Amino acid sequence: MTEPAPPRGFPTSEYQTRLNRAQTLMADVGLAALLLTTEAEVRYFTGYLTRFWESPTRPWYLVVPACGDPVAVIPSIGAALMGQTWITDIRTWSAPDLSDDGVSLLGETLREVCKTGKIGVPSGHESHLRMPLVDFDRLKDGLGAGQVTDDAGIMRRLRLIKSSAEIAKIRQACTIAGRAFARVPRIATAGTPLEQIFRRFQMLCLEEGADWVPYLAGGAGPDGYADVISPATSAPLTNGDVLMLDTGIVWDGYFCDFDRNFSVGHPSTIAAHAHTQLMDAVAAGLDAARPGQRAADIFHAMDRTTTGGAGGSDAGRNGHGLGMQLTEWPSFIAHDHTVIEPGMVLTLEPGVETRDGRIMVHEEDIVITQTGAEFLSPRSGNTLTVI
């Protein structure tokens, strides 16, 4: 039985809750405002959803003040779409403007909403500033020395915990990708070029309901592949290969991120054993994934199974957060001590080296509940799927 898709968008109350949480955290550290520049940051508080971020030309700004509603300072090309969100204070300029691309308007807005206190810009791990550096320097000069600081990790803290409405969207993305993966045996046969399989797989994702397919990587080879981030080559799939496809599709602005391995013909002993190891590692990770544990604990649980506790691989981690972006905080590594909490959406992504220069990686998506964790992706079987 297919569950109905969740509703698109969020009620305004969702954004008000996010804003209240943000303003509580801002009050704790004395920030007068947050200045946000990236797609996910702007969308988090506004619901502004467009693929137009693919164009690097124009900067977009959102000011989240310590009191009151967010103010959008954006190119006029976005005014109509931003006007459909709950945001009412929308200030625009005609971008691109080569002499002043919104910097004065942004500076005025910040001076208006920040009577006292500093302006926090996300500056830590996994963040970046999506505006030209010369404009950032000009903005800082205009505001006065020391007025701009980091956001004290507030955006990370907020986005680490997903609401039930967010989780429903991620589950929907997982369900769609799961249906596409189930149809892979129909498109991936020995002799088919990998690039053709990649194209057909993306079409399956769309046909099953993906809004778009921002991420697909994979590989194929005997007993595994060299990495997990490569695009397709024209090499034909060959009997004896292990084929891996790893996708992040988007549904209503939320990602899934999981992969599947397939054996072309009867799996080798090495590949079959690796798959079992990966399933054991996922089970160990799932078992460790409960409130109060730390990200490092989940790493060690999986790492004990895959490397005997050697401490990881070239991939650098075996899982991570997930949500509005393909990958988010935390990381399942030995040194990430983030405390696991209900509402976190995470991937379990163990990898094993099958032989020199070849790996197999498996990935599932889970959500942390009050007592443990449950799968959002349709959990893989213990046997490698043969195609």
Next chain:
Amino acid sequence: MTEPAPPRGFPTSEYQTRLNRAQTLMADVGLAALLLTTEAEVRYFTGYLTRFWESPTRPWYLVVPACGDPVAVIPSIGAALMGQTWITDIRTWSAPDLSDDGVSLLGETLREVCKTGKIGVPSGHESHLRMPLVDFDRLKDGLGAGQVTDDAGIMRRLRLIKSSAEIAKIRQACTIAGRAFARVPRIATAGTPLEQIFRRFQMLCLEEGADWVPYLAGGAGPDGYADVISPATSAPLTNGDVLMLDTGIVWDGYFCDFDRNFSVGHPSTIAAHAHTQLMDAVAAGLDAARPGQRAADIFHAMDRTTTGGAGGSDAGRNGHGLGMQLTEWPSFIAHDHTVIEPGMVLTLEPGVETRDGRIMVHEEDIVITQTGAEFLSPRSGNTLTVI
């Protein structure tokens, strides 16, 4: 007759030419190195092509020294794929590393290759720095005051002019999207929800040969739509609507960016007239697009046709550069005085307001030749296509 697809990738000589051009420009301004952090910048000198940039977690660095070959300073997860490019000096760390995410390694590398002179980071219009601000500050502190400066517009200057091999890839992307657009009448019929048309159109792009579909926006309504950047809604296409689809597909790392308008049923007088105006504007833009003209001249040529010379619209410009990214420099606006040169790939994108709150926009892709310009996208007919 279908022309054969160009070869994938580039010969090493293409990268050496790019490097030589960069080093000549660096010598002119006395830069010891370029420090690059974004997907397009890194790929420009390396050919490193992966969709893994969708993950914001890990920073990636490329150091282009004043003499010698580029040095990649990257997460170990990318070592295998970077090893397939012409780059031989690849330095990796196990990312994510929460205490030192490549900053020390990058600092050492920069100190090694930069004996004298400053390090240029792209900082101007349409650029951003893809690394955490705290890491950038740490890097600058480690290198010493004033060691990091902007890139003097070098990356912009290099990427403005495309090689014939690059143009062939953009032409291929245009050809593929053109074939998909030709099939729109089969998927877009009155009663079909817009979101379903968007999904099917992306599938057509893939079926016709797109590697992936990073961009699709559009809209539908009587006599036009409210903007050109919106994602799909669930509203059904209705008789009398003008449907617009604007796509940027990728083929071997290069984009097309053009749109098509369709009339659902017989076009209104307003829509038919607007289409004619847009075709006239494209013709005027094409006529103005030749070496020695300026970006502003092409703007004015189109603007005279669409607004009678009023000076533009909310979209902010009526065309732009195109290549490794959906949009690149220059902009067709009144104040962009970039001199047009052979090898520039540009979009002509005039828009008209059809009635209060509604617009129609048309877009084609062209390449500047020695004497003028030619179309890369299959030029639209003078009559609005009826579906």
